Amino acid sequence: MKEEPLAHHVDTPEPAIAESPRLAELLRQVARGDERAFEQVYDRVIPSVYGLVRKILRDPAQSEEVAQEVLVEVWRSACRYDEHRGSPQAWVLTLAHRRAVDRVRSEQASSKRAARVAAAEVTTPYDEVAEEATGRLEQERVRRCLETLTELQSQSVRLAYYGGYSYREVARLLSSPLGTIKTRMRDGLVRLRDCLGVEW
Amino acid sequence: MHTLAGAYALNALEEEGLRRFEEHLAYCESCAQEVRGLTETAALLGTAAARRPPQDLRRRVLDEVSRTRQLAPAPVPLAIPRRWWQKGMGLGLAASLLLAVVLGGVAANQYRELSEMRQNEREVALVLAAPDARTTSAQPAEGVSVSVVTSHSRGRLVFSAEGLDRLDDEDYQLWLARPGGSVRSAGILAVDSDGSARPLVATGADEAEGVAMTVEPEGGSPQPTTAPMMEMPLEG
Incomplete structure (x- = not known):
């Protein structure tokens, strides 16, 4: 098996487009049981995974636990990643989002959950974007594009993605009809997609 | 159904709706296409949330990985998209x-x-x-x-x-x-x-x-x- 010298390790941010085939290649090596390749995958994806999970769960200890589960899941199921169906980043972050949201929703009945909802209503969780980001350019781009959304689009998208709320909960939080929220989530994301120039 | 693509990409559907939408996806190529683009978009929201992870997380993950068996590749789906x-x-x-x-x-x-x-x-x-x-x-x-x-x-x-x-x-x-x-x-x-x-x-x-x-x-x-x-x- 080919081993990459450590010095080869790339830590300067490359443009996202040039980066994705490399991550896909690393995942192929991981799928063959290559732990060295996994270390590189870890280094690449952990800031986004941890950041996203932390944003949804807020609690640092829980976030760490879930981020660990996600990365172990990446290791276990690397062979299931199909590059024709999406980018490696999206695959990993979808896993991360699902895990974090599962955790949140399993607390559904608990008082913690109630407190979260209350907090979301009183404070404004909408405009918190990560402070210690590694990919600052990307962050800035996303922030600018989020600003092109209408208020309701933006809130629907953020509450669902960063807050981990289901669309029913979002509708309740924003006191809007379900149908409206469904539509806003979709046209909000479509506008973001076009603004960010996503090609898929 | 089609309008649920956004909620789906944001992982905001609950069990029943999720199951129904996924069934629908298998038949609806334009929905699947749209979902792919919206999922990539949502992932960029995730990337934008990036933050420095705790120091010792790396070691713990690598430890667990070295003890964890990997899944066998999934059988090739021969089911044909309608x-x-x-x-x-x-x-x-x-x-x-x-x-x-x-x-x-x-x-x-x-x-x-x-x-x-x-x-x-x-x-x-x-x-x-x-x-x-x-x-x-x-x-x-x-x-x-x-x-x-x-x-x-x-x-x-x-x-x-x-x-x-x-x-x-x-x-x-x-x-x-x-x-x-x-x-x-x-x-x-x-x-x-x-x-x-x-x-x-x-x-x-x-x-x-x-x-x-x-x-x-x-x-x-x-x-x-x-x-x-x-x-x-x-x-x-």
């Missing part, structure tokens, strides 16, 4: 391609061959499922039918044939005709005992003006050495 039917492709043709793929999967029992075939099946499925897939078919001889599915977006074409005679020490070789009159080999057909060729995936579909098939000495030739038994122009 969208082929809806794309206006003839049902008969789609069904025969499907049959070829399925039979191919069943007939092979040697592991290595199987894994090569899986790769092939995946590539076949990708071309057939491409939104711009175009079909050209012909009956070059009594009882022989051939069809080519071309996808420019995938840069590939899939050739399949039925009703071929089995050859003893010769092979059927497929050629792509390129502008300017040159031809390039697209490979040798594997013909099963029932006379059907396993679907052959060829790259360079974008510049192929047509396909041709010749009979060549076993193992194929660098350039055609006999007159083509079949020639077919491809629709641009």
